Amino acid sequence: MSKLRDNLKSKVANSGQFDEMNDSYNKFANEVDNSAADEVIKQAIKDFPTQPTPENQEVVANLINSSPELNPEIKAEIIEKFKIESNIIMQAFTDKFNLRNCPDDYEDLKREAKFLVNINQYSFLIAAQRLVKIRDEELFKKDIDDNGNMKYKSFVDFIESELGLKKSSVYNYISILEAFDPSDFDRLSSNVIEYSKLLPYTSIIKKIPENLKFRVVNDAITALNNNIPKSELGQRVRKWKKDKDLKDYFKVEKKKEVRKNDEIDKFMKFLNSLSGEKRGKLQNRLTKIVDKINKY
Structure with a gap:
């Protein structure tokens, strides 16, 4: 950035x-x-x-x-x-x-208003970056109340109580940060003041691989640099959802998800068919395997 x-x-x-x-x-x-x-x-x-x-x-x-x-x-x-x-x-x-x-000249008023909005939006991006680290590392658990108990039981509790912010506002900016790389923000024009306009694109970008992502990201950056209205951004995103390459990718992913769920159902049926003792032994073995995997 x-x-x-x-x-x-x-x-x-x-x-x-x-x-x-x-x-x-x-x-x-x-x-x-x-x-x-x-x-x-x-x-x-x-x-x-x-x-x-x-x-x-x-x-x-x-x-x-x-x-x-x-x-x-x-x-x-x-x-x-x-x-x-x-x-x-x-x-x-x-x-x-x-x-x-407060100035009287229209151009001065407009310039200062845009500058102050720019600072506000950029500040939210910076704040969201810090909050992601607090969330991912669960650093909010370090806050202890006077009775020695954890002050915040969840990240949402932390942002609402400590910062007085709505969950939706924070997660909107977090979504933007998770969908776009810092280098993407560097490509934005100095005239861009509404980074929140990137939000409609995040639902697609976060679900697709790198070889497809760059096209959608490029479109988002171009849209903001050309000051495309918010009303048109939704139309652009809907067009991307109909893009052949993206549709093919989502079809493959959906089939994978269906197969995975089928395998889970088959395994659960097998597990339930076992006697109580055998089921317990198998569950214990699986738990140990999962614990070992989680250590790496």
Whole structure:
């Protein structure tokens, strides 16, 4: 997503008020890039100007502080510099965009509105990327309440309680991230501000192999770059569902699924035909086999 970050940064820089701020922050980011900090920290620092909020500042500071690669003195030094530079970023952003300096000119209004929407959508993508890691590694289980019990029983419980977000909103952006590669986002034009337009394509892309996926992905990227309306995107996706190569693939997959279900039914009938003792022994053996497989 490096191109998206660069697009956002260039839009901020082109406002005319952020040149010195960008130079100072970029110098700091380059210093960290040459340090022993891990890639997650380096990237988080580079990404901060695209989401200059106090909450994100705290997230980045916590990332630095939790790094096992840095000694305490280096951590403290980087955090101190980061807070100085990020405060300048946030102040410059607030000075440029706030409720007291709304422009009157239509072109200025449109440009700033598109820029702010762009930041919002990109922020959701970044947040979704972090949430996927929390979900897949079940990191939400680390939250413990005052009684020593797990605070969140599920990922959905975590996003609704901790973040105050609806499950559908989060999973929409997660679906986009899982369907498209970071390199796909780099191909989007700087004028693209609605990444959620990619959502209709995800139901197809996530179900097909790589040799078929690139055609659908290319169509999605082209549609967004050409600013195709949402109403037409649904029609394009429906056409893909009728594509011969995709239909042939789905037919083969459906036959495989039917055969698999038939085999499962046959096995269950065989299992149920056994006496209680034999069935128990077979189930125990199968359980041991599955346990061994899961270890690898």
